[in-house]
Amino acid sequence: MxxxxxxxxxxxxxxxxxxxxxxxxxxxxxxxxxxxxxxxxxxxxxxxxxxxxxxxxxxxxxxxxxxxxxxxxxxxxxxxxxxxxxxxxxxxxxxxxxxxxxxxxxxxxxxxxxxxxxxxxxxxxxxxxxxxxxxxxxxxxxxxxxxxxxxxxxxxxxxxxxxxxxxxxxxxxxxxxxxxxxxxxxxxxxxxxxxxxxxxxxxxxxxxxxxxxxxxxxxxxxxxxxxxxxxxxxxxxxxxxxxxxxxxxxxxxxxxxxxxxxxxxxxxxxxxxxxxxxxxxxxxxxxxxxxxxxxxxxxxxxxxxxxxxxERRGLLRQFMRHVPLEPAAPAPSDPERPGRRVFITYAYDSPDHFEAVRELWFLLRAHGIDARLDLPPGQRQEDWPRWQREQLLGA
Known part of the structure; x- marks a missing residue:
């Protein structure tokens, strides 16, 4: 070809x-x-x-x-x-x-x-x-x-x-x-x-x-x-x-x-x-x-x-900046909670917070946890309060 x-x-x-x-x-x-x-x-x-x-x-x-x-x-x-x-x-x-x-x-x-x-x-x-x-x-x-x-x-x-x-x-x-x-x-x-x-x-x-x-x-x-x-x-x-x-x-x-x-x-x-x-x-x-x-x-x-x-999780960890590449110890399983979701919000005007939150988000995702980030002010739509409440209730 x-x-x-x-x-x-x-x-x-x-x-x-x-x-x-x-x-x-x-x-x-x-x-x-x-x-x-x-x-x-x-x-x-x-x-x-x-x-x-x-x-x-x-x-x-x-x-x-x-x-x-x-x-x-x-x-x-x-x-x-x-x-x-x-x-x-x-x-x-x-x-x-x-x-x-x-x-x-x-x-x-x-x-x-x-x-x-x-x-x-x-x-x-x-x-x-x-x-x-x-x-x-x-x-x-x-x-x-x-x-x-x-x-x-x-x-x-x-x-x-x-x-x-x-x-x-x-x-x-x-x-x-x-x-x-x-x-x-x-x-x-x-x-x-x-x-x-x-x-x-x-x-x-x-x-x-x-x-x-x-x-x-x-x-x-x-x-x-x-x-x-x-x-x-x-x-x-x-x-x-x-x-x-x-x-x-x-x-x-x-x-x-x-x-x-x-x-x-x-x-x-x-x-x-x-x-x-x-x-x-x-x-x-x-x-x-x-x-x-x-x-x-x-x-x-x-x-x-x-x-x-x-392999996918290993590659995901490699994309993280300033995060150790060694896998963390697996979290204990809980039969009462088959799925785990974490919702993360932070002080949007703080660069230090942003870096820390980004690394935390990548680390959680790399280990199979459904981690979700709150939207910064510039990306919020009119229905953002309802969306945020749904995320909080599901976390």
Missing amino acids: RARIVTFYSYKGGTGRTMALANAAWILASRGKRVLVVDWDLEAPGLHRYFHPFLPDSELRSSPGIMDMVWEFATAATDPAIPDEPDWHKRLAAIQPYAVSVEHDFLEPGSIDLVPAGRQDHLYSTLVSTFDWNNFYERLGGGGFIEALKGSMREHYDYVLIDSRTGLSDTAGICTVQLPDILVNCFTLSNQAIDGAEAVAASVHRQRAGNQLRMFPVPMRVDDGEAERLEQGRRYAQAKFGRYLSHVSDPDAYWGAVEVPYQPSYAYEELLATVRDEPLRPASMLASSERLVAYLSDREVTQVRPLEDQ
């Missing part, structure tokens, strides 16, 4: 785009696919945080990436001693030297390699802010370099998942127009977010006319707290994006399948749903990720290969 290059894009930030990409990568790798994930969100790189327990250089202090690659090409392209041959740049476009392996045993030959945005040292922000993308394309032949990079990605992987920066920019254009076979267009269900995402979709559609690109619009952070407004947002999004789904046989089923739910517990840490969520829970973040992957893979992959419960 020809390798598929998939860009995850969002017009506005805060959609959960990067987490959706990371979950998709794990699901594909768990079923034996060779996956490359590329952090092209150069101004705010963060894809690596979803894999930090599995990376030898978890903060990427010494791991070069996209910025290092394009700077090396730009430097070579302006060198008077540049080789007089048409394919000289292909050597610099080889992706393998920049790929960092995620150290986890997937079903053979499954794997995840990460290409970072760039080495996260004191020079990184300068490299990003001073790079001239117009010069890269117009004078240095950067378009040919990107095509060579694209070919190198296809050569070594089954799926390439690219995390694009938000908004409108030169680098977003590379990720949405030149590179992908598939564009996952992520948006929340506000009118502004829908309009912005659709405007980008229309622009990409015009620029890729005659060069097939499949687009999957995906509503993110879907909160069912206000049913009427939710339905209005759904109808508006479906009307706006309907013309981009001609490749989908049943658009109604598609819209019902790919929505990503809003779950407050994921707001506190970069955590994979493939690790946190148990399988076969239709309303979970994991299940929504599986349904999206089914569309991206033409149903070749429809479910994650489940982790054993002990």
Whole structure:
């Protein structure tokens, strides 16, 4: 099968785009696919945080990436001693030297390699802010370099998942127009977010006319707290994006399948749903990720290969920051209380409390306890008092 290059894009930030990409990568790798994930969100790189327990250089202090690659090409392209041959740049476009392996045993030959945005040292922000993308394309032949990079990605992987920066920019254009076979267009269900995402979709559609690109619009952070407004947002999004789904046989089923739910517990840490969520829970973040992957893979992959419960809890503990990795002694069982729920509230204006509560929440979840966090003021809906009371009564 020809390798598929998939860009995850969002017009506005805060959609959960990067987490959706990371979950998709794990699901594909768990079923034996060779996956490359590329952090092209150069101004705010963060894809690596979803894999930090599995990376030898978890903060990427010494791991070069996209910025290092394009700077090396730009430097070579302006060198008077540049080789007089048409394919000289292909050597610099080889992706393998920049790929960092995620150290986890997937079903053979499954794997995840990460290409970072760039080495996260004191020079990184300068490299990003001073790079001239117009010069890269117009004078240095950067378009040919990107095509060579694209070919190198296809050569070594089954799926390439690219995390694009938000908004409108030169680098977003590379990720949405030149590179992908598939564009996952992520948006929340506000009118502004829908309009912005659709405007980008229309622009990409015009620029890729005659060069097939499949687009999957995906509503993110879907909160069912206000049913009427939710339905209005759904109808508006479906009307706006309907013309981009001609490749989908049943658009109604598609819209019902790919929505990503809003779950407050994921707001506190970069955590994979493939690790946190148990399988076969239709309303979970994991299940929504599986349904999206089914569309991206033409149903070749429809479910994650489940982790054993002990392994899943061990991985969950590895995601915790500042918490010992040794398992705590198991709590004594109580036949009168088959399920245990803990509800945690705290002083929201205290950073110290926030850190302590987050670690407590992860520790409880890692040991199978249904721990739930109260919502901070900025995330409360009108029915928050009733919701909080229900949580307290059930704890």
